[in-house]
Amino acid sequence: MSTLTKPNHMGRKISRIRELKDMKQEALAQAMGTNQQTVSILENSEDIDDEKLAEVAKALGVSVEAIKNFSDEGVINYFNTFGDNSFTNGAFNATHCNFNPLDKLIEAHEQQIKLYERLVQVEKDKVEYLEKLLKAK
Secondary structure, eight states, X not given: OOGGGOTTOHHHHHHHXXXXXXXXXXXXXXXXXXXXXXXXHHHTOSOOOHHHHHHHHHHHTSOHHHHHTOOHHHHHHHHHTTTTSOTTTSTTSGGGOSSOHHHHHHHHHHHHHHHHHHHXXXXXXXXXXXXXXXXXX
């Protein structure tokens, strides 16, 4: 049976909250002091004991009640309150975006280029150093 038909699937709720916080399973696992496989198993579990749920809530930075009461519809309703409460003109309207996504993409690409250039320079420095060592012998 699909998790979409089970509104109280605790693992799915944890997964959705983690995704909304832009957190990978590995990051949640690290925050919980466990491994990614354990988080995967947890997110596939329909029922989770309260002690484990408290541990997950702490790692996600939310309350246990927030996990228990989480719903996708609630998230959409929450974000729609920022606009005029319509899906097309509310929080999902591009005019509410306070940055240009293309600028962010270009910025990220430029950072990658700078990192690559630094890595190339480090390798050049290594070669130069090793050549000096060989000449010294």
